[in-house]
Structures are given as structure tokens and as C-alpha cells.
Amino acid sequence: MSEVRFGPGGVPEWLGPSVRFCSRCGAELRFGPVEGEDRDRLACPACGFVFYVNPRLVVTTLPITDRGEVMLIRRGIEPGYDMWAQPGGFLEIDETVRDAAIRETLEETGLEVEPETMLGLYSRVPAAIVVVAFVARITGGRPIVTRESLETRPFAADQIPWDEIAFETSLSAIGDWVRLVRPDLPLPDSASMQRDFGG
Numbered sequence: 001m002s003e004v005r006f007g008p009g010g011v012p013e014w015l016g017p018s019v020r021f022c023s024r025c026g027a028e029l030r031f032g033p034v035e036g037e038d039r040d041r042l043a044c045p046a047c048g049f050v051f052y053v054n055p056r057l058v059v060t061t062l063p064i065t066d067r068g069e070v071m072l073i074r075r076g077i078e079p080g081y082d083m084w085a086q087p088g089g090f091l092e093i094d095e096t097v098r099d100a101a102i103r104e105t106l107e108e109t110g111l112e113v114e115p116e117t118m119l120g121l122y123s124r125v126p127a128a129i130v131v132v133a134f135v136a137r138i139t140g141g142r143p144i145v146t147r148e149s150l151e152t153r154p155f156a157a158d159q160i161p162w163d164e165i166a167f168e169t170s171l172s173a174i175g176d177w178v179r180l181v182r183p184d185l186p187l188p189d190s191a192s193m194q195r196d197f198g199g
């Protein structure tokens with residue numbers, strides 16, 4: 001896993017520019033000790049507002065066909081443009097994890113799914129995300145191309161394009177699925193699973 005570098009604001013460098021000012025009073029936030037907190041925080045010296053920086057939840061599915069293949073999308077946006085991943089996206093504030101899994105899968109693939117078992121939870125510290133992956137049964141719809149995807153197609157467990165998988169969390173989730181359905185198959189070693197970007 002690549003090294004996590006935190007900027008002067010105590011937040012990941014890529015996130016720093018978007019958390020400069022207090023969202024309550026507009027003063028400039030400062031990073032440092034805050035009374036009652038166990039670690040340095042980004043806080044407002046004018047009004048005392050503490051800006052907590054925490055990872056966000058990404059909800060994904062591995063949609064499984066009747067033939068036992070997994071549907072992946074070739075991404076049409078960065079990060080991971082032109083590489084493969086399972087459908088998913090950020091959990092919205094007004095929905096359950098299950099609703100998000102169904103919605104994101106439909107939006108990105110055109111497939112209606114029924115999330116069944118939870119495959120795993122995958123932390124990706126540099127991207128400040130936690131990814132949850134569900135195994136999901138395809139119940140309807142048909143594969144579509146969207147603004148976010150160049151292609152949606154099924155892969156059998158022994159056809160996974162490991163070198164073209166976009167994210168470390170996707171490699172972990174798809175690897176866990178392969179281990180479940182085809183424990184006899186070899187998996188890529190951890191060195192070849194490193195990715196510099198995204199999830």
C-alpha cells in the first residue's frame with residue numbers, strides 16, 4: 001500500500017484544498033490541539049467548530065449471472081479510466097447500504113440486482129474510503145453503456161483480467177469472490193495488486 005501523506009491541515013493532501021475555511025463562520029481553519037480531543041484536529045479558532053475528517057463509505061456489488069459469472073464495468077471516468085471494476089459509488093445521506101447497492105448497480109450497469117451476502121469490507125486509507133462489497137443476484141435489466149462506463153460484461157472466475165482491475169479494493173473483493181467460488185484457482189500476488197490511485 002502506498003504511503004499516506006497528510007498535509008499541514010492534518011487531512012490527506014488531496015483533500016486539503018477543499019477544507020480551508022469554517023463552514024459555520026467562514027474563518028480559516030487551523031490544525032492543532034483541541035480541548036477534549038485525543039488527537040490534533042482541524043478546527044476553527046473563531047467559533048470553536050471542529051471539522052472532523054473521516055473516511056466515506058463506497059457501496060459496491062458483484063452482480064452474478066445465472067451462469068455464475070461476475071459482471072464488471074470498464075470505467076469511463078477517472079480514476080481508473082479504461083480499467084475494470086465492480087459497480088458502486090458513495091452512499092448518499094438519505095439511503096440504506098442496501099438501497100445504495102441496488103441504485104448504483106442499476107445506474108452504472110443497467111442491471112437490477114438483489115444484494116445477497118456481504119463479501120467484505122475493504123479499507124483504503126490513501127483514498128479515505130471504506131468499500132463494502134455485496135454478492136448480488138441479477139434479477140432484471142440489461143447491460144448498458146453509461147457516462148461512467150465504456151462496457152459492461154461478464155467474467156467467469158478463471159477469466160478475471162487481474163492486470164486491468166482498477167483499484168486495490170476491487171482486487172481484494174474480486175479475489176475474495178474467486179476464493180469463494182473457485183478455491184482451486186491461483187490469485188495474483190500482493191505485489192502485482194498495488195495501485196497508485198483511487199480506491
Ligand SMILES: [Zn+2]
Pocket residue numbers: 022023024025026027044045046047048049
Ligand atoms: Zn468558525
